[in-house]
Amino acid sequence: MGASIAVIDYGMGNIWSVLSALRYLGCSPTVSGDPKEIAGADVLLLPGVGSFRKAMATLQQKSLDKAILDAVQNRGSKILGICLGMQLMGSRGSEDGNTIGLGLIPNPVDRFTAQEAGSSKIPHIGFDVVRSSADSSLFRGIPEAADFYFVHSYRMLADGLSGKKATCKCGVDFLAAYEQDNIFATQFHPEKSQSNGLMLLKNFLAQ
Template sequence: MIAIIDYGMGNLRSVHKAFEAVGAEACVTRDPQVIADAPSVVLPGVGAFKDCMANLDEYGLIDPVHKAIRSGKPFLGICLGLQLLFEQSVEFGTVPGLGVLPGKVIRFEFDDGSDFKVPHMGWNTVNIKKESPLFDDVDPHPYFYFVHSYYVQPDNPDTVVTTTEYGREFVSGIEHENIHAFQFHPEKSQKTGLKLLEKFARLN
């Protein structure tokens, strides 16, 4: 049973249905015991960084997230679920994150008149930078679906598993030990996204 963390924000139904589509049993929960017992955990995310951190705190989910990661079980962060893993975001001032990984979250900034609009929205190519169990038999430049105005800047370049070009090269995916986290939405990325979720579900 994959535990999809429910903190009152995020694309929960779509993520749940995507796992069901690949034959993986999953549940949406904010019960710390269910999260602790689950063999795999997913942290989705849609919305503002500050609000998400506030909701995680309100529902008592910060400690269960840390414990899930420390346990070594497969952990997947999606979109804001990637960003929340870092130390801080500059969205609406400096806001502390979960601090699991060193680094920060910054906003896309382009000159006036640029062809690159914010948010970055739609399909884009992902460049696979190193071997990963989630990308072991896919095209080296697959397409995934993005919707975001901010992106992560990890302090440790060894964690970077994918990058994407949007006015500049930015980090679109990281892997560190049992953590797999991506800026794009695999649940919205059709066959390629479902394949990634299926591989995650089989990690345990």
């Protein structure tokens, strides 16, 4: 595989474990916060933990938002957003006030409402069951109900999305994973989800 793999480093979250998982799979990813390198990479991983507003501001400040969109929309590079990384790919986020997202997935990101969560605890932390469809390429070889590790208080809903969706239930059904053409995203952490997560990363890279 000659594809160049870049893990986008913008100072938010545990990049170490994403790298560890990619190395385990036999890849040699680069870590970069340089928009030129990002715009030129074939495969992008956008991890992240923390506040939507702060993350988006950092991406813009470093011109990484344009670099990501250039790579994905003009060059056809594939991207996997993880946790906050997935949320940033949404249309907007309401964490710390409304902020426009990258818009690669047309749904907004909002906090679980009390009504949605019901008796479920928020933040939603731990291994939970993700239901995927048989035709998903991300979940190839993974059971249609499989456990993945989550840690989040905000969620995207699956309503109206045209790509392939996987869902999880935390009071309400929310979007746990998404794939459409070269755009991939997971609300859970594949790099923290034992063989299920490593299989998913492998599937993403093997696309």
